Amino acid sequence: MSDDNKLSFFCLGLGLGVAVGILFAPKSGQETRELLKSRASEGGDYLIRQSETISETIKESTSDLLDKGKTVLNQKKDILAEAVEAGKQAYRDTVKAPAARGAGAEGV
Numbered sequence: 001m002s003d004d005n006k007l008s009f010f011c012l013g014l015g016l017g018v019a020v021g022i023l024f025a026p027k028s029g030q031e032t033r034e035l036l037k038s039r040a041s042e043g044g045d046y047l048i049r050q051s052e053t054i055s056e057t058i059k060e061s062t063s064d065l066l067d068k069g070k071t072v073l074n075q076k077k078d079i080l081a082e083a084v085e086a087g088k089q090a091y092r093d094t095v096k097a098p099a100a101r102g103a104g105a106e107g108v
Contacts, residue, residue, distance in 0.1 A: 025032055 022032060022036070027035065
């Protein structure tokens with residue numbers, strides 16, 4: 001069973017347990033309604049706090065990943081620039097070598 005299904009069944013069981021507990025509660029209807037309103041308000045406040053916390057965590061994680069990505073990109077850019085420069089130098093050396101050999105052969 002996947003984790004999502006387990007969480008769904010847990011929440012369903014929790015909700016049913018709360019509903020049964022409220023139905024058999026020894027409080028009057030007015031007290032029960034007030035209790036439900038206060039708990040719903042607390043739950044809403046909790047969800048708002050949690051969503052803010054999660055939002056900040058995501059922003060921090062995204063910022064960290066972006067910084068790491070920029071660092072890796074700059075490293076790869078430097079490596080590529082070095083490789084291109086090495087290729088240019090190898091080309092120059094290859095082009096100059098036959099010319100130098102040809103000039104040396106004519107002088108003999």
